[in-house]
Amino acid sequence: MYRKELFVFNGDTPIPAIIRNYEVKDFPDLIRIQRESFPPPFPSELWWNEEQLSNHVRFFPKGALCIEINGEIVGSITGLIVRFDPQHPEHSWSEITDDGYIRNHDASGNTLYIVDICVLPAYRKLGLGKWLMFSMSDVVTHLGLKRLLGGGRMPGYHKKANDMTPQEYLHAVTKGDLKDPVISFLLRCGRTPVHIAANYLEDEESCHYGALMEWKNPFYS
Incomplete structure (x- = not known):
């Protein structure tokens, strides 16, 4: 299983942190983090529920990670393994993650797919994501x-949908002509664009598009 001890920084102040697999005992904290990170009008039925979290630790515990600061869980990331074909990239979040229940986890797949990443608002300046x-x-x-x-x-x-296609918008962000809170963050994490998926999420700000972005394993052969 996974356990990483490290220091994160609040300005110039180092703060000890631990990244580890989350477990059943952590479920109430993980649901609380979702509630505080996505307050109304975000629909509460889209927060993690115990059945989803139980599936995460049952089907793919290696892809269920959380981060602790001073013994408090303040963020999490969840994934599943899928078989992805770059020649047929079109999908929605709901389809590929089984609405977050990951019952379609395929241990023989070739791709680890991010289901969700979440960090408490008060800790977002520490680089935890x-x-x-x-x-x-x-x-x-x-x-x-x-x-x-x-x-x-x-x-x-x-804000730009009347002036450019989603592909043009993504290209402008990768060139540095525009900044996007999510896409720019993913670029800083080493992810590169693969495809623009239509109807990826019910998300008016993104006009329901999602930018598929990958990090390739440099040791894969």
Whole structure:
């Protein structure tokens, strides 16, 4: 199983942190993090529920990670293994993650797919999301998978939708002409664009598009 001890920084102040697999005892904290991170009008039925979390630790515990600061869980990342064909990339979040229940986890697949990443708002300046993403890359390397993949929201796109296609918007972000809160974060985590998926999520800010972005395992052969 996974356990990483490290220091994160609040300005110039180092803070000890632990990234580890989450367990059944952590479920109430994980649901609390979702509630605080996605307050109303975000629909409460989209927060993690205990059945989903139970499936995560049952079907793919190696892809269920959380981060602790001073003994408190303040963020998590969840994945499943799928068989991804770059020649046929179109899918929705709901389809590929089984609505977050991951009953379609395929241990013989080639790709670790990010289901969700979440960090408490009060801790988002510590770089925890990046460390969680790097830790999932560790899992990809450890299991000998081909890539880490996930669909990123493009929450800045609705402001530009009348002037450019989603592909043009993504290209502008990768060139540095525009910044997007999610896509720019994923670029900093080493992810690169693969495809723009239509109707990826019910997400008006992204005009329902998702940017599929991957990190390729440099040791894969």
